[in-house]
Amino acid sequence: MNYFSSDFKLGILGGGQLGKMLLYNTRKFDIYTCVLEASDDAPCKIACDEFHLGNLMDFDAVYNFGKQVDVLTIEIENVNVDALEALEKEGVKVYPASKTLRTIQNKAKQKLFYVDNDLPTAPFSRFAYLSEIEDAIKNGGLELPFVWKAAQFGYDGNGVKVVRKLSDLDGLPKGECIAENLVPFKNELAVIVARNASGDIKTYPVVEMEFHPEANQVEYVICPARIDETVAKKAQEVALNVSKAFNHVGLLAVEMFQTQNDEILINEVAPRPHNSGHQTIEASYTSQFEQHLRAILDLPLGRTDSKVGGVMVNLVGAEGYTGNVVYQNIENIMEMDGVTPHVYGKKQTRPFRKMGHVTIVNEDLSQARKVAEDVKKTIKVISK
Amino acid sequence: MNYFSSDFKLGILGGGQLGKMLLYNTRKFDIYTCVLEASDDAPCKIACDEFHLGNLMDFDAVYNFGKQVDVLTIEIENVNVDALEALEKEGVKVYPASKTLRTIQNKAKQKLFYVDNDLPTAPFSRFAYLSEIEDAIKNGGLELPFVWKAAQFGYDGNGVKVVRKLSDLDGLPKGECIAENLVPFKNELAVIVARNASGDIKTYPVVEMEFHPEANQVEYVICPARIDETVAKKAQEVALNVSKAFNHVGLLAVEMFQTQNDEILINEVAPRPHNSGHQTIEASYTSQFEQHLRAILDLPLGRTDSKVGGVMVNLVGAEGYTGNVVYQNIENIMEMDGVTPHVYGKKQTRPFRKMGHVTIVNEDLSQARKVAEDVKKTIKVISK
Structure with missing residues (x-):
C-alpha cells in the first residue's frame, strides 16, 4: 500500500498529547490522518486531516470511525475493544491488536499472560472482589504488606496502592483486583x-x-x-x-x-x-x-x-x-x-x-x- | 507579553513548506498561529489555528490579516511591504522589518546595502533596463562574462543567468537588473x-x-x-x-x-x-x-x-x-x-x-x- 498518497488513511483513537506528538510525524511524512476523540478542545484538534468527535468506549463511535481508515492505532488503551475486533475481521489493520489490548486492559489478565509466557514478573494473587482480599488476609492466605492494583483502567498512579495494614483497603474500589508482592x-x-x-x-x-x-x-x-x-x-x-x-x-x-x-x-x-x-x-x-x-x-x-x-x-x-x-x-x-x-x-x-x-x-x-x-x-x- | 497563552496570536505570511515546519514548533509550544496564503491546498492548511486565504502581494489582504495578530513573520519574501510598514506604525511587531524586506526584495538595493555597510560582496553594476547592459558591453563599460540578476523577485535560480556572450541576454526580462563579476x-x-x-x-x-x-x-x-x-x-x-x-x-x-x-x-x-x-x-x-x-x-x-x-x-x-x-x-x-x-x-x-x-x-x-x-x-x- 502506498502510505504517502491521499488514498491512504490512518486513524488514531484518542486526541491527547501522545496523539499530538504523533501528528508531528504524520505531517512530516504527509500521511492523511483522522483522529477520534471525545473532547472538542483536545491537543489533537488541529494538525490532523479529520477530527471526529466521539466516545472511545462506545462501540458504534469506534466502529464507524474505524471503517473509514486503512490502519487504526491508539494513543490511549481505554477504547472499545469489541469494536476493534469487529474491524479486524473486516480487514482494517488494527495495531495494537484487539487481543493484545484485551490482555493489557485487565491487570490480572496481563499478569497471567506473563506467567503463561515465562516472562518474569512479581508474584501476585488475583481476586474477583476487594472483599476476598480481606478474607485472604484474615485466614492467612495473603501477607501484609502488598501492592493492591485494580484490574481495570489503572492510569498514572490511579488504581494502585501499597497496603500496609487492613485499614488501607478502606475506600478502594470493590471490583476485580490483584495483590502483588511488594518488591524492594x-x-x-x-x-x-x-x-x-x-x-x-x-x-x-x-x-x-x-x-x-x-x-x-x-x-x-x-x-x-x-x-x-x-x-x-x-x-x-x-x-x-x-x-x-x-x-x-x-x-x-x-x-x-x-x-x-x-x-x-x-x-x-x-x-x-x-x-x-x-x-x-x-x-x-x-x-x-x-x-x-x-x-x-x-x-x-x-x-x-x-x-x-x-x-x-x-x-x-x-x-x-x-x-x-x-x-x-x-x-x-x-x-x-x-x-x-x-x-x-x-x-x-x-x-x-x-x-x-x-x-x-x-x-x-x-x-x-x-x-x-x-x-x-x-x-x-x-x-x- | 505571555506567548504561551491564547490571548497571543502569531501571524505567518505564506503557507508553504517553511511555514509548515515552523508550525511543528508553534504546536510544540502551543502558540496560537494564523497563516495567510493564496492557495487552498498549501502545506500549512492544517496545523495552524486559523488559515486565511489571501494574496500575499495584496495590501488589503496583508494589512487586514496583520491587524489580527501580535507578531507577524514571513516564510517567503514576496509579500506586500507597504502593508507591513503600515502595520509596524500601528504597533504590530513585524519580523523581519519592512525596511529590511524592501532592501532584500531588490537585489540592486541589497548589493548597495552591503557596499554601504562595508560588507564584502562581489563587484557589480546596476542597470535600470536590460538594454543598458547591451550598451555598456558595446561601449566597453562592462566585460563578459558576468552574472546577470533580475533586481526583483529572484527565487530558486530564477532571475539569475551567467552571461558569456551577448546573445545570452536574449529573452531575459527587460527591467532593472545587476551585472555581477563572475567570481571563481x-x-x-x-x-x-x-x-x-x-x-x-x-x-x-x-x-x-x-x-x-x-x-x-x-x-x-x-x-x-x-x-x-x-x-x-x-x-x-x-x-x-x-x-x-x-x-x-x-x-x-x-x-x-x-x-x-x-x-x-x-x-x-x-x-x-x-x-x-x-x-x-x-x-x-x-x-x-x-x-x-x-x-x-x-x-x-x-x-x-x-x-x-x-x-x-x-x-x-x-x-x-x-x-x-x-x-x-x-x-x-x-x-x-x-x-x-x-x-x-x-x-x-x-x-x-x-x-x-x-x-x-x-x-x-x-x-x-x-x-x-x-x-x-x-x-x-x-x-x-
Whole structure:
C-alpha cells in the first residue's frame, strides 16, 4: 500500500498529547490522518486531516470511525475493544491488536499472560472482589504488606496502592483486583520495543525513572539508565521477549523493576508511544513517535540509539491550582542549556495533571541531569 | 507579553513548506498561529489555528490579516511591504522589518546595502533596463562574462543567468537588473544567524552547499562545511555583521562564496528559515524553526551547535514528470542509516519543484555524505 498518497488513511483513537506528538510525524511524512476523540478542545484538534468527535468506549463511535481508515492505532488503551475486533475481521489493520489490548486492559489478565509466557514478573494473587482480599488476609492466605492494583483502567498512579495494614483497603474500589508482592527494588526501568508488521524488531536504550513520591508519576526519565551493561542487556532482552510474546506491531513500552539482586521483573506495559520515551524526540536518531508510525505502516525501523544524553521532566499541574493554565517561568528554563519545553495545549490545569514535559539534552548526561533539577525548581504549572 | 497563552496570536505570511515546519514548533509550544496564503491546498492548511486565504502581494489582504495578530513573520519574501510598514506604525511587531524586506526584495538595493555597510560582496553594476547592459558591453563599460540578476523577485535560480556572450541576454526580462563579476569560487557556504528582539545573537555552524548544475538548486547541504577553521570563523563573522547591519530580528540565512584565495563574499540573504538549515531539525540542538520562533518572540536563543553531522538532500520533481506526485522508493531510503524524509504535502509535482527534503545524520559526517548519495540515487519524485 502506498502510505504517502491521499488514498491512504490512518486513524488514531484518542486526541491527547501522545496523539499530538504523533501528528508531528504524520505531517512530516504527509500521511492523511483522522483522529477520534471525545473532547472538542483536545491537543489533537488541529494538525490532523479529520477530527471526529466521539466516545472511545462506545462501540458504534469506534466502529464507524474505524471503517473509514486503512490502519487504526491508539494513543490511549481505554477504547472499545469489541469494536476493534469487529474491524479486524473486516480487514482494517488494527495495531495494537484487539487481543493484545484485551490482555493489557485487565491487570490480572496481563499478569497471567506473563506467567503463561515465562516472562518474569512479581508474584501476585488475583481476586474477583476487594472483599476476598480481606478474607485472604484474615485466614492467612495473603501477607501484609502488598501492592493492591485494580484490574481495570489503572492510569498514572490511579488504581494502585501499597497496603500496609487492613485499614488501607478502606475506600478502594470493590471490583476485580490483584495483590502483588511488594518488591524492594533498586531502580524502575523502561525499555521501548519497536516491531513492524514484517517482524523487524528493535529496542531503545534502557531508561531509568524517578517517581514523584506522592503523585506516583514519573518525575525524571534518564536516558540511558545509569546501570550496569549486563543489567541493561537483561532488561532489553526481557522487553524484546514481551513484544514477541504478544506478536506485537507498533511500540511496546515495558516498565520493569531492577530488584536488589539485579533481577528484572516486568511491572506493566503500554502498547503505544509512552511517557518514558519522550526524550527520544531530541535525544535519539529516531523519535518514538516516528518509530511507531514506521512500525504500524510496516516501513523499515529507524535507528534507536541516542545522539546525546537525555533527561525528561514531566510538567504536571502544581498542587493548589485548578483553572486556566499558566506556565510560570517558562522563559527562564528556555535560557538553560539544551532545554526544550513541550506544551501540550490543555487549557485547564489541576493538581498532578500532565500538562507538558521538558527535555534536556547534553553530550554529558550528568550535566543534563543537573539542568533538569534546575528546570524542575524553576518552572511551575499554575492557574491564573 | 505571555506567548504561551491564547490571548497571543502569531501571524505567518505564506503557507508553504517553511511555514509548515515552523508550525511543528508553534504546536510544540502551543502558540496560537494564523497563516495567510493564496492557495487552498498549501502545506500549512492544517496545523495552524486559523488559515486565511489571501494574496500575499495584496495590501488589503496583508494589512487586514496583520491587524489580527501580535507578531507577524514571513516564510517567503514576496509579500506586500507597504502593508507591513503600515502595520509596524500601528504597533504590530513585524519580523523581519519592512525596511529590511524592501532592501532584500531588490537585489540592486541589497548589493548597495552591503557596499554601504562595508560588507564584502562581489563587484557589480546596476542597470535600470536590460538594454543598458547591451550598451555598456558595446561601449566597453562592462566585460563578459558576468552574472546577470533580475533586481526583483529572484527565487530558486530564477532571475539569475551567467552571461558569456551577448546573445545570452536574449529573452531575459527587460527591467532593472545587476551585472555581477563572475567570481571563481571554491565553495558556496551559508551561515544562519539568529537574533532576538533583545539583541542576543548566535550563529549556526557554516554549511557547505553543492548545487545541481542545471536547475541551480541546492543538491546537498553539508553541516559542518569541510573547510578550514579560519575560513569558517571568517564566514560566521561576516554573517554576524550582516545581521547586525540590518538590526535584524529572527533568522537571517547568509549565502556566501569562498573564493580561490579564501575571501568570503556575500551572495545573498534570506530573512527567515532557509533551505540551508533544514538539517538542523535532526542534527542541531535547536532546529532553525524553533530558533526563529524563539527569536521573534524575544525568548532566549537555544544552542546552535550540532549533536551529529548532517547532510540534507532536496527532493525536487524529476524532469519529464508533471502531475499527481509519487515518491518512488521512499520505503527504500527509510531503510538506510539515519535517514528521515520530509514530505511537504504538495499534491502536484513538476520538474525541479521542491517537493520535500531528506536529512541524513551520523556521528561520522563522511558516512552521512555517503548515505546521502545513495538516497539521491534511490528516491525519485515522479507523477502517476
